[in-house]
Amino acid sequence: MFKKSIGQAHEKLVFNRRVRVLVEEIGAMLPAGAQMLDVGTGDGQIAKMIGERQDGTVVQGIDIMERETIHIPVTLFDGKTIPMEDNSVDIVTFVDVLHHTDDPQILISEASRVARKAVIIKDHLSENKLDHLTLRLMDWVGNAPHGVVLPYNYSPRRDWETWFANADLTIDKFQTKVPLYPAPLRWVFGRKLHFIARLTPGNGEK
Structure with a gap:
């Protein structure tokens, strides 16, 4: 009952705004007419909305589990190897997916392999103990009511930059001003705990 109440409050105060902001920010980074693959897509609703921000975008997703309701074509995969050429x-x-993995490098490298133009990542930054504790609370409130496994695997920016470099990805844009929360929540849960990065693969086209 408590988790259900938390989930309802989260949806009312945070979730709908989060979706709108992510759709606007990530959608603006897509070129028109792009083929987009969303990794860890869930039901595909956010990916579909992101794709609709640019004309002619074709969206598909992959995930480790099948949802009862899906909004885009979704293929199951093993969580490590993206099943594409x-x-x-x-x-x-990737939208808040990689901190749920044991080793983000694996999927970041896979994304670099299959992407022609760009890899776009929304995730978290944890530079100290306070950041980590805040992110744990956010993750629990947002995901525990839905039964999502929470490894609480948050990383500092230097680790992300190492993973990008190892995957031969160049940073085009790295923004930490992501207005997901209204005041006063943003003073606690905003700060610089979130980022959106647009990355170009070594063989990619800008």
Whole structure:
């Protein structure tokens, strides 16, 4: 009952605004007419809305589990190897997915392999203990009511930059001003705990 109440309050205060902001910010980074692959897509609703921000975008997703309701074509995969050929899609996106993995490097490198133009990542930054504790609370409130496994695997910016470099990805844009929360929540849960990065693969097209 308590988790259900928390989930309802989160949806009312945070979730709908979060969706709107992510759709606007990530959608603006897509070129028109792109083929987009969303990794860890869930039901695909956010990916679909992101794709609709640019004319002619074709969106598909992959995930480790099948949802009862889906909004885009979704293929199951093992959580490590993206089941696509090299340079087979224009854009690969991850929206709050990689901190749920044991080793983000694996999927970041896979995304670099299959993306022709860009890899776009929304995730978290944790530079100290306070950041980590705040992110744990946010993750629990947002995901525990839905039964999502929470490894609380948050990383500092230097780790992300290392993973990008190892995957031969160049940073085009790295923004930490992501207005997901209204005041006063943003003073606690905003700060610089969130980022959106647009990255170009070594063989990619800007």
